[in-house]
Amino acid sequence: MLELNQILKANEINFAILAALPAFFLSLLLLVLVRAWVIQDKGAEGRGRVARRKRRLLVVEVEKRLVQFQTCMDEGK
CATH class of the missing domain: 1.20.5 (Single alpha-helices involved in coiled-coils or other helix-helix interfaces)
Structure with a gap:
């Protein structure tokens, strides 16, 4: 038991x-x-060629957004 x-x-x-x-x-x-x-993934961090390319693409994207914003502001006036 x-x-x-x-x-x-x-x-x-x-x-x-x-x-x-x-x-x-x-x-x-x-x-x-x-x-x-x-x-x-932080994206464009680092010192290599790939990171440099990612930073360039990010800058291009920011420039496009700024131009788009400026166009909208100009049309709104």
């Missing part, structure tokens, strides 16, 4: 662990997603 109680207690512990595993993995996945969202 004592062995049966030990087996039942061991099974109870196993079921408790199995019940907690989905919540653990879900929280781990959530942590990974939040970390990836916070630490996003």
Whole structure:
């Protein structure tokens, strides 16, 4: 009878662990997603050729937006 109680207690512990595993993995996945969202690719950081090209493209995009804004302001007057 004592062995049966030990087996039942061991099974109870196993079921408790199995019940907690989905919540653990879900929280781990959530942590990974939040970390990836916070630490996003900064784009044009660095010193290499690719970073320089990205910075140039960003400057071109800003210039286009400024010209578009100025055109809208001129048409509005």
